[in-house]
Amino acid sequence: MPIENSKVPISLRLKNLSKCYSEAGRKIEILDNVNAELNQGDVVALIGKSGCGKTTLLNLISGIDRADSGEIWIGNTLLNNLSEEELTLIRRNRVGIVFQFFNLIPTLSVIENVSLPRELNGSQGANVSSNAKELLIRVGLGDRLNSYPDVLSGGEQQRVAIARALINDPDLILADEPTGNLDDDTAKEILELLLSVARDRGKTMIVATHSSEIINFADKLYTIHSGNLIPGQSGS
């Protein structure tokens, strides 16, 4: 039985979103009146040429960057009016981010890296580390808890990053070219892992990617082209 859209809660809504950068005095419109609505549990592939604005869009959604105009809703929260501090808390608690270059903290062990966002909330102790441990087992690194990032392979590092993105049980996962820095086989594994953890937990996930692989698994496909967000189109 098909699920009616209106009954699934809206997870992310972008309304007339615009962003431009000025470079050498010239304004470059990166996103021009972009609109989108994602439901809870949607897995979205975001594709487009390098430099088209994928990262820009993800940064707007995570509150790392601010839009010039338009609205971003995460659940019932409108990001536009939030202070820097409030945006940080949204990012910490409701958004999980996976980067292309993993961006693990070199001076923290694997389990500490995963626990960090949780600890930033002030929670500590056995509870946090057992959660972190569970997640690491889930991503297949149960035996590397106390290793430091510099001894891990790229794929392993990205697994840690995925566990880190999940620790605060966010509603939304943003992955910016998570496989861009990995070889093909590893890329495939990581993508599968991302998909399975998101689907298991019913997370909304946006994956910015070149990889054609994900296109087959995504619920929705968006392409950014000349500042427009075009649903359902494949890459150029």
Next chain:
Amino acid sequence: MNYPLLHVSIGYIKKHLLQSILLLIGIAFSVALIVSVDIANQSASRSFSLSKEILSTKSTHHILGTYSDFDEEIYKSLKLKLGLKNLAPIVEDYVNIAELDGRAVKLLGTDFFADLIFHDGQNSPLSNLTQNTLTELIAKPGAALVSSDIAQSAGIKIGETLNVTYGSETLSIEIIGVLDSQNDELSKSLGGLLLTDISTAQELLGKVGLLSQIDLVIDEETPEGLSALQSIRDYLPAGVEVKSKDLLLGSAKSLTRSFELNLTALSLLALFVGVFLIYNIVSFSVIQRRSIIGTLRSIGATRRQIFKMIMAEALAIGFIGSLIGIAGGVLLGRSIVGLVTRSINDLYFTLTVSNFSVSPETIIKGLLAGILAALFAALVPAYEASSFRPINILRRSSFESFFLKSIKLFGLIGVIVIALGYVLIILPTKSLVLSLISVFLILFGASLLVPISTTLLMKLFSLILSPMGLIGRMSPRNIIRSASRTAVAIASLTVAISVILSVSIMIGSFRSTVVNWLDSTLTADIFISMDSPNISSQAGLNPKILDEVINTSGVDRVATVRRISYNSPGYGLFNLVAVTKALATENREFIWKEMDNEQLWDQMQHNSILISESFAYRNNIEPGPAKTIELQTDQGLKEFDVSGVYYDYGAQTGVLLISDDLYRSLWQDDKITSLGVYVSNIDHIDKTVRELRTKLSKYSNLVIRSNDNLKQSAIKTFDRTFTVTSALRILIAIVAFISVLSSLMALQLEREREFGVFRAIGMTVSQLRGMIFLENGLIGLASGLFSIPLGVALSLILIYVINLRSFGWTLNFSIEPRYFIEAIGIALIASIAAGIYPAYLIGKEDVGKLIREE
């Protein structure tokens, strides 16, 4: 260096202007300190030689009494009997100008018709004067010419009267002209001078028929000169000697040498700290450019070219920084010269000329110091840069892990260097230079121990802070991860703070020793002395004062002190102090004495004297029996037994203590330098003081003060002699502060991307700021903690080795907890302040930009 590489350098410097500015400031500051101290030292000795050149820059020899003035007949005989030419007679002493805060100036009288006077022809300051003035100068009693510096600061005009004090007298001097010379050298030597005719000076100073000095020109290179010198020696009576100007300068220099050497060492310490600073900034510049350098290498730049590029940058910045430093040093030098001159006036001899001259050697020294420091500090980073492999993404971590692997080796070398420093200290020598070298070795060795100590301490902090959560655990690890830079920052802060700490402990110990010594020696209830006494002056109180004091109601007994400055061929410059019983043995602390106090005093009536520790040290007299000293007296050469060696922290020149009776019987001198009054009832002391004041009001320039009051003023003098040391200590702190500021700031600015990640995964700005301050705080705390053992060790060396070798003084080591609190406080403030700018930036930076992946 070839052109494209030059462009890379210039581009980098432009982009990181703040860093380059801090680097320039750091080098400039270190160089400025070296230059200013050098200027001060050279100016002080130049002042001394200028003060000997007043009448002619050509004079080569001086005839002087060992301890007093001599008969003017000697001058006449030299001219008439020996047929000598080119002489000038001088009568002089130091007087004080009340209106100028008691400033000491020289009252000098000479014979204006003597053939040596202002020999330099048309440059003579006298050529500006009219024949009238010259006649007036000779004929009119009390007439004098005043040097233009005095005229200016006292605002005195020709025809006015200037009141100066001498002993307990006030002399009225009529100013009939102002001395000035076109000749630069000559006009410098004319500072702080009142020039009169010889008979005027003799009358004013109570030295009728006497001379203080005869200046002459003798060419020792010629046989005639040598024979003239010999005939003068043969002719001069005992107690009067002819000395070459160079010899006099040499003995003055050797007296102040230790003092100056200590200042130089302090200024070199600033450079030592400066080297850390340069190392840190250059090594940052290398790390920041690793990908550019990698690219350069991949397109064909050789290792040698890269090395040269970094060294050339260091050379350029070292050169510019040194130039700025030299300019700053000349400015700073003016204040330092003042401080050093004052200390010399308090400790050694009276300098009335305050000369300020910058020699080319000083400039060259400053330039070399700055450039060599920059090149030396850049060696390791330049090597690091040249060893980057030509690939695009270069890892800093390989150098860090190499560094971390080497820290044990550094530690080992550090221990060896410290051991070497220790060996130098315990060597049986009196060499001050060796002990200063050992201080530098110990500081260097300790710096090499800093990386391993930092690593261990941070591991400990990580445990201690783990209840704080991940940030608490992470911060110490971050410090270890960047050990090659953090450890250097910590080392520089540690060195600077331990120097500050050790100097504080040394001055504190010195002070408490002096306070104790004053408490035990100054036993009289009331002291009567000349206001603003000059260490080199022979002036004294009118002996009549003694009778008046004894006959004052409430006075129980009176002790007298007579101090004269003595310059003997065998023992150099020292003070001969004659005292009465109460001040002789009773409250003295002896290092060694031959018998008990009563017997000692008995012996002192006959043939015994006591010597101060510094006199013994300077003259290599081991405290113990059967030592004698031979002195020229008015009754001829006499041999005295040394019956005791006592602690004394007064004049640095050393003291020879003699009983008043013995002194008066051997020397024709009835003057008194000061009086100590013991009252019969301490409760009525105020009344007695009042009565003494009324009774003695007819004498000018007298100070009558209570015991407390005198102690306070003695301590004030003590503090004054250390002003320059304290000032240098602060300047070193500034260099260290810039060093820490620049290195910690650069360290954090370099971590922008990491900070961006923290922000992206949900760290708030205030949490991130907390982390920055925590890390900086830990670095400060580590420096503070390390500086405590190092500072205490240095202070022990300062007190027991350097002080002893410099001044011949034994001090009691005393420590106050506040020194440690201060040390840690300064370290924390410096390091936390270094976090302010990065913490501020963090709030402004665009997170998206920070983490944007290239």
